[in-house]
Amino acid sequence: MSSDSISIQPISSSTKSVAKKKVHIETWGCQMNVADSERMLSLLEANNYELTNSGPDNADLILLNTCHIREKARHKVLSRLGVLDQLKAQKPGLKIAVTGCVAQADGKKLVELAPQIDVLIGPGKIDELPRLLRERDITGESAVATGFDRHNEDIHQKVDDHQTLGDEPMIHIPSVTGKYEVNRFVNIIQGCNNFCTFCVVPFTRGREISRSMTEILQEVRYMVSQGAKEITLLGQNVNSYGLDLIGCDDVPEDGGPFVELLKAVAETPGVERLRFTTSNPHDFTKPLADLFASHPKLGLYMHLPVQAGHDRTLERMKRKVTIDQYMQRIEWLRASAPNIAISTDLIVGFPGETEEEFEATLRLLEKVRYSFVYAFKYSSRKGTAAARFLDQVSEDEKDRRLAKLNELQDKITLEHVLAAIGSVKDVLFIYNSKKDPRIWVGKTLDYRTVRVCSEANLAGKTLPVKLTSGNKIALIGELVQ
Ligand code: SF4
Structure with missing residues (x-):
């Protein structure tokens, strides 16, 4: 029907x-x-x-x-x-x-x-x-x-029992856990126009459709009114936010609507921390990197997926950037925020990836020294261009490459962890353990997970924590009195 x-x-x-x-x-x-x-x-x-x-x-x-x-x-x-x-x-x-x-x-x-x-x-x-x-x-x-229509109607206009919050309609975006939440997520753009050859998103989420800035800011204000301290703006390709609204194919040199939106959300009273994901390096501009210096609420963390460390693989993936261009973005970020933690996504065993190309990915890890890496074996997705490539890599070979890559990155992650031990960092506490409610879990500005033991309710509080130990998953600390 x-x-x-x-x-x-x-x-x-x-x-x-x-x-x-x-x-x-x-x-x-x-x-x-x-x-x-x-x-x-x-x-x-x-x-x-x-x-x-x-x-x-x-x-x-x-x-x-x-x-x-x-x-x-x-x-x-x-x-x-x-x-x-x-x-x-x-x-x-x-x-x-x-x-x-x-x-x-x-x-x-x-x-x-x-x-x-x-x-x-x-x-x-x-x-x-x-x-x-x-x-x-x-x-x-x-x-x-199913399908994807551009709709200008604000979802909240479909809610038939508007109340008012000041002079604007009061919206209600409940948390799906039914609980008070410190960190909330706001979708700002649906879909993707990039068609990377391994990815199903343009088929399952359609082409880019951005929400209006007014609607996004209204939702952010609502979430803050409900106790949210950290807002994460979401999209499959957040950097191209608003290009459809202004009728542009490429991000303008001034960073375009996404930079404008980030500034507006960062300036919203009550937003203590602001994050965004996922970024495509192709659409990542210098004005965006510069915001990390001028807007401290953006914190000290950036997830910038590279997917592979060799230009030939990137070209076959249709990522539209070279490794040199990717490294330029890393330099922009580090010039803006020298202590910024950077993470990435990587695919091993992409069709046709040679041993030499895989080794280039390992060299990239050594060079960038990511804080964390989310690495996956390539898996063929029906309907994508790469699924039709003939030179698929064997599962055994993918396993070997993934293990080697993880071994190297674990070493680098551990070095970052050891360097952090002994320091004091501001931690925003998000939730406590169901098994032991005295164990509180929070995030540092550079997006490390920190656990402390406290009888007090720490949810939503940002407190200094001395880091005493840790592993690649989380750091352990003590509240600084
Ligand atoms: S990997 Fe990201 S940028 Fe590429 S098509 Fe998928 S969602 Fe778009």
Whole structure:
């Protein structure tokens, strides 16, 4: 059943005394999915649902927000749907919604394989969730919406119970954990125009569509009003934020709308720390690097994915930068913030990657001395250009390369850890351990995880911590009195 066939209005305010329905949300994958889940929960709350944290058994609606970045994504979703189908058999009226990248990639095919899906929505259509749930009720058929339209309508305008916060409509973006959260994520741009040859994002998330700066700032102000101290702006390619809004293909020399947005968010009262991810080096400008000097809220950390250390591999990946250009960006960052911690993503065993090219990646690690590296074996993704390359690297060889790369990076990471021990760093505390609530976990400005033991509630506090020991995962410290 097409999503366009029936027009359904949101539930009117006169129905609000009806007992609320429960929604259970499972979010897989990246932080962008977490932010999407929060936006869908916001819409559901305005339509008489509330989040349940007591598992799927008590839910009226189960929402699976899926991820397509790894192989066998569809298999994982189908296996979860198989389990939930048994629950559905015991509980007539239970609805199952599948959203996210698997929903976009597989669309109606997934509904044919799993008819227990009541609603299926791609990431570009999440604001249609309440309408599709009603459509499902009326037609009795699965409701499907995929694709990517530019929509100028603010998602919050679909919420029919505006209150006011000062002189602006009060929005509500709940946390999917249902808890107070110190660090919140804000999606600023969907999709990607780059078509790196290994990546499915342009197919599952579509082309770049930026949200308006007004809408983003409104959401940031709301999150701060709810206690957030750290805001992370998200996009598959955040650096090209706003190019679609100003009609440009390339980032202007002054850094363009993204630099403007970062300044505006950093100047928002109550934002203590500001981060952003993910950056493509091709769109990373010097004015953006310069912000790390002029805007200390950006902290001392930058994730700049390089993916490979040799120009030939980068060209075959269609990354649109050379290693020299990438190193120039590292120099800009280090000139702006000499102690900045830098991390990266790397793929080993990309089709056609020779031993010499792999060795160049190891040399890059030695040269940049990243704080952390997220390294993966290349995995072929259906529909991408690299999946059709004939010179695939064997799994054994990928394993060998990954182990060698990790061994080198572990050594470098440990050197950074040892250098930090004995120093005092400001730590923003985010949560405490479920097993032992006295163990508090926070982040330094250079994005290291720090654990301390304290009887006091430290959530949301930024406190000086003396670092006493640590490993490649986390540092241990003591609060400085
Ligand atoms: S820039 Fe990032 S999201 Fe876009 S195609 Fe390349 S790897 Fe994928």
